[in-house]
Amino acid sequence: MLVLRSSPASPFGRKVKMAALELGLMERIEIVAADTNDPSEPLRRQNPLGKIPTLVLEDGTTLFDSRVIVEYLDHLAGGKIFPAGEARFAQLRLQALADGIADAALLQVYEGRFRPEEGRNATWLAHQAGKVTRGLEALEAAPPAFPDRPRIGEIALACALGYLDLRFEGKWRADFPKLVAWLDDFAARVPAFEATRFKG
Numbered sequence: 517m518l519v520l521r522s523s524p525a526s527p528f529g530r531k532v533k534m535a536a537l538e539l540g541l542m543e544r545i546e547i548v549a550a551d552t553n554d555p556s557e558p559l560r561r562q563n564p565l566g567k568i569p570t571l572v573l574e575d576g577t578t579l580f581d582s583r584v585i586v587e588y589l590d591h592l593a594g595g596k597i598f599p600a601g602e603a604r605f606a607q608l609r610l611q612a613l614a615d616g617i618a619d620a621a622l623l624q625v626y627e628g629r630f631r632p633e634e635g636r637n638a639t640w641l642a643h644q645a646g647k648v649t650r651g652l653e654a655l656e657a658a659p660p661a662f663p664d665r666p667r668i669g670e671i672a673l674a675c676a677l678g679y680l681d682l683r684f685e686g687k688w689r690a691d692f693p694k695l696v697a698w699l700d701d702f703a704a705r706v707p708a709f710e711a712t713r714f715k716g
């Protein structure tokens with residue numbers, strides 16, 4: 517079995533789980549929850565960065581981060597969610613943008629979690645929020661069309677939007693109606709999205 521160290525709320529862990537479901541690999545993966553704040557967590561030996569998702573292979577080799585893991589899973593499945601040729605770069609770019617939105621959102625969450633209120637930096641929070649807003653504006657201007665099966669860029673985007681719903685009470689929805697419609701369509705066509713939703 518492959519072991520995925522993750523947590524239910526992680527947008528990057530969700531991306532890996534959705535990719536595994538889409539690729540038909542979920543039966544080969546055991547998900548073991550990781551506490552990234554626990555200094556005694558084996559995760560810190562599995563991934564010196566102490567980050568999730570981290571994938572432990574059968575021979576003990578570990579793979580991180582999520583972009584490497586999804587490429588590995590796609591390789592195991594014979595190449596389904598990373599298209600060939602020019603289309604590959606459009607998907608990699610979309611994944612980078614979606615992951616960047618999730619990263620900037622996560623950093624805002626961490627600012628609230630790790631810093632006492634009086635130490636929080638409003639300028640830095642606004643800097644991160646700007647990345648999310650500009651990313652969503654770019655996507656709203658041209659929501660990515662996707663064919664019958666989602667590819668890695670679209671999977672990453674759904675996870676980033678799902679994370680904004682989870683941690684920011686879906687406030688983005690008021691300003692980005694085309695992306696709301698895009699996510700509704702994605703959720704209707706890709707059961708793996710609902711199957712990996714964290715409701716807590």
Ligand SMILES: N[C@@H](CCC(=O)N[C@@H](CS)C(=O)NCC(=O)O)C(=O)O
Nearest residue numbers: 526527528552567568569581582583
């Ligand atoms: N670029 C990484 C980002 C992973 C990441 O930021 N994971 C968060 C949880 S969603 C984490 O492990 N945070 C704990 C920490 O930074 O110590 C990826 O794509 O996997």
